[in-house]
Amino acid sequence: DIVLTQTPLSLSVTPGQPASISCKSSQSLLHSDGKTYLFWYLQKPGQSPQLLIYELSNRFSGVPDRFSGSGSGTDFTLKISRVEAEDVGVYYCMQSIQLPVTFGPGTKVDIK
């Protein structure tokens, strides 16, 4: 199974400041089709996960442009350019290049 590790596991951010979350994979997530099958989800308190970023760097419909995904191979980053109060919750990275689909342990983000 592909193991995803996230750092930090918790993050406290001042509104308006940037934030960054790292996700590292035990194997490359670059497929022969040229796509990187790394995804980012946000689970707000009491809600189901919502897709933020798909295939490394594509923002899903309705996701604000303050969210961006980057990286390559086995190292990935989710960046929030200016954190807002509504961004609190747990952020998960996920891979689907290989079954079983696996998730990272999550990074809890709250507001200072």
Next chain:
Amino acid sequence: QITLKESGPTLVKPTQTLTLTCTFSGFSVSTSGVGVGWIRQPPGKALEWLALIYWNDDKYYSPSLRSRLTITKDTSKNHVVLTMTNMDPVDTATYYCARKLYSTSSRRFDYWGQGTLVTVSS
């Protein structure tokens, strides 16, 4: 508008079989490249993928739970059903279903249901 909703028992006894239904709208699981998956989340813990079924009836299971899981679809009713046998208290979790794409455009879980909390206790 795409929506999914999970339904099933909120409480099951150890050794019983759990049956969960995902009822969806706004898409069809008979469309090429479309599937539905199940993911669970024990209280306070991370997400765990369980099973997937695709438009062509291909089915995939978590290796650690394969012997206990069965996933089926009813295209006419827009339902996907997950059964899990021999339930144990460690299976207590919120169970989510989500649409899964498998196409040249994407392989994402994009839309998720609200989840249903299943407690396993005698």
